[in-house]
Amino acid sequence: MYIKKLFRTPLLLLFIVSLFGFNSFHKFYVSVTDVNYAEEDQAIQMISRYFIDDIEKLLKERYAIEPKLMSNNELKNVDNYIEKYLHDKFVIRINGKKTDWNYIGKEYDVDVMKVYLEIPDVHPEDLKYISVESKVLYDIYPEQQNVVHISIKKHKKSFMLVKENDKAMLKL
Template sequence: MMKLKKAKILVLPLAMLLFLSFSSAHKFYVSVTNIEYAEENNAFQVTSRIFIDDLDKLLQERYGIEAKLATPKESKIADEYIEKYFRSKFVVELDGNVVPYNFLGKRYDADVVICYLEIPNVTLSEVKTMSVQNEVLTDLFDEQQNVVHVKWNGNKKSFVLIRENNKGMLNL
């Protein structure tokens, strides 16, 4: 009986240490952006998925805004500043020329904010190259990775962009 009690005294702290080390999940800094050509609209449709807490922190640090994203107390100017941030950190070029895009809005899905953008008036047959520069959150998190998937005419190309390598290029 005494050995069992000693075993419990030794095993319990070890088990708790092991449990706690696994329960504090490692934080990943990643966004996923899908860019897909919609032939019926002659447009590239863009969805960018970013963790809500990371974007909230960014808006606070960069603009001093308590956005409180995805809460009933969300700031009325949050969308305006999210769009402003995207315009400074997300750039698409077609054949070497920066193309304008429309910020259509956002929605929430669990712990992620999905931002919708559209690059209108693109005649794909006339475009030879595309480059995507995605620096979203790289100014706040050193470990930030921005995964970009591009789909057009049955083709797909993906790349991972980081602070030191923030631009991906492809031939269409």
Template sequence: MHYIKKISVLFILLPLLAFTGMHKFYVSTTEVNYDEKSQAVQVISRVFADDLEKTIDARYGIKSGLVTSREHPEADAYLEKYYALKLNIRVNGEKTKFNYLGKEFKDDMVVSYLEIPGTPLPSSIEIENKLLYETYPEQQNIVHIRSGDTRKSFLLRKDDDRCMLKFKRK
């Protein structure tokens, strides 16, 4: 009887164990917020450090060593260049250029800070997010856009990498 219980438990656990480690989940989160007080679009991007490092290293032929003691001295310049290529933001239909403010490492993620200063109150914000698709075609990029009380979240994929939020103003 005891032998049958062990076999039963094995048959229950075996299918569950077979799926662990089979497929890694690739995801980033980007928050886009319009701050009326400072008249700036503020962007916070969170990407898993190992995925971002692999992509930056392959694209630019470097060993970035992101957020390690061996970090490449120009790692921030490479990140800024990469974000400028892969994260496009349009405010009121106009392509914008952001300032790369820097990054920090939190919970296995690189958290990057970007800002578009001197932005009048937007009627729309459009995001094209192509982060990591060249390395991970199955990458999913979650985008949260907020201005005032209006907030919407989007799930972007390689074949659907744009989103837009239009704001109703009084």
């Protein structure tokens, strides 16, 4: 009886309709990159995680290709396009000097693509500071957020990079 009485209230009915009636979904555009110093390899190693559908859309729009990521028909040279794009949009500086990184490869994990990068022959005593500039995916998603975690020589810091502020720096 009490429930019937509640549903007769116009305000409550409006509230319930609004809960079920406005079912729009807004996608969250984010990537996560871990930058770590691997002492045993004397290298800075990076793992970036991007949603596969975002990278797929980016490659289609930027290079006019059909990458078909994570399928049996994946474009044979798709790694070349990914590497080329990242070289344009992902910059590492060590002690203020732009440093080249090597593209190691990629792998898929459910709906995420992990990209592996490395800067070899980095000696810890030479590291004063490291900076990361990430403009990845801003060209197709201006609201993109790129989270960067840097962990080097007992120093750890996390950054949220956005289009208006796309650089992070860790002093060691």
